[in-house]
Amino acid sequence: MAASGASVDQRFCFQEVFDSFKLCLSENKEVYLEHYVDGWRGLVKFLNCLGSVFGFIAKDAVNKVQVLVALMSGESGSQYATIQSMVKYELDNGLVDVTKRGSHPESGCRTLLRLHRALRWLELFLERLRTSGEDGKTSVMCAEAYNESLSQHHPWVIRKAAGVAFCVLPGRPAFFEVMNVGSTEQVVAMLGGALPLISEVYNITEELYAQHNLLDLP
Numbered sequence: 001m002a003a004s005g006a007s008v009d010q011r012f013c014f015q016e017v018f019d020s021f022k023l024c025l026s027e028n029k030e031v032y033l034e035h036y037v038d039g040w041r042g043l044v045k046f047l048n049c050l051g052s053v054f055g056f057i058a059k060d061a062v063n064k065v066q067v068l069v070a071l072m073s074g075e076s077g078s079q080y081a082t083i084q085s086m087v088k089y090e091l092d093n094g095l096v097d098v099t100k101r102g103s104h105p106e107s108g109c110r111t112l113l114r115l116h117r118a119l120r121w122l123e124l125f126l127e128r129l130r131t132s133g134e135d136g137k138t139s140v141m142c143a144e145a146y147n148e149s150l151s152q153h154h155p156w157v158i159r160k161a162a163g164v165a166f167c168v169l170p171g172r173p174a175f176f177e178v179m180n181v182g183s184t185e186q187v188v189a190m191l192g193g194a195l196p197l198i199s200e201v202y203n204i205t206e207e208l209y210a211q212h213n214l215l216d217l218p
């Protein structure tokens with residue numbers, strides 16, 4: 001684990017992730033893409049602290065973040081301010097491959113859907129982490145959360161590789177240390193504050209995607 005030797009800005013702090021998801025929601029419950037992506041950047045930082053066995057997962061998350069950042073900073077960037085505006089813009093302009101992969105293999109809608117599914121895994125995992133005891137096994141919590149969510153969208157080979165990676169997750173105390181929040185009580189309290197936010201962002205996105213039949217984008 002590289003946490004103690006990491007330089008200041010490489011060191012993960014869960015507070016940053018919490019702050020990003022707090023900033024995600026506008027007054028009228030739109031989801032700001034910039035903060036959503038920042039939340040994921042923070043989570044990838046955490047993954048990088050866990051060692052190279054998680055490299056293939058971090059790489060995929062980084063790729064997805066980069067696709068969204070490129071869209072947000074491209075010539076139609078203003079259309080990518082919120083997830084709602086992105087969906088409207090891409091659908092109105094035929095920029096989404098809806099039934100099979102074609103000329104828009106990296107649309108914002110498709111790319112975000114992959115992160116959105118992973119957000120459900122995160123929600124389930126953090127809830128287990130929050131409510132578990134001191135000797136709780138993070139590998140088991142992670143695998144259970146994965147099996148209840150993301151795994152349904154992954155082929156056998158990815159499920160296998162993910163299962164191997166989960167086995168080397170540190171125990172709950174070491175895991176909490178990497179989160180860099182403070183005492184166990186402080187971590188649990190922060191998780192209690194972060195989870196409703198993550199859950200709200202997830203539910204709003206899920207409803208939006210369901211309304212537009214986007215939940216199975218290839």
Ligand SMILES: CCCCCCCC/C=C\CCCCCCCC(=O)N[C@@H](COP(=O)(O)O)[C@H](O)/C=C/CCCCCCCCCCCCC
Pocket residue numbers: 014043044046047056057058060061114115117118121142146150153158162169179
């Ligand atoms: C401080 C709080 C504690 C929790 C911190 C967790 C940090 C997690 C950081 C990132 C999570 C990984 C997000 C992965 C996104 C995966 C998106 C995806 O499903 N991609 C697949 C499909 O993409 P396309 O091919 O359709 O473009 C792709 O095939 C996946 C490849 C990589 C494998 C993904 C396995 C995900 C396992 C769940 C994450 C485990 C992290 C464990 C760390 C605690």
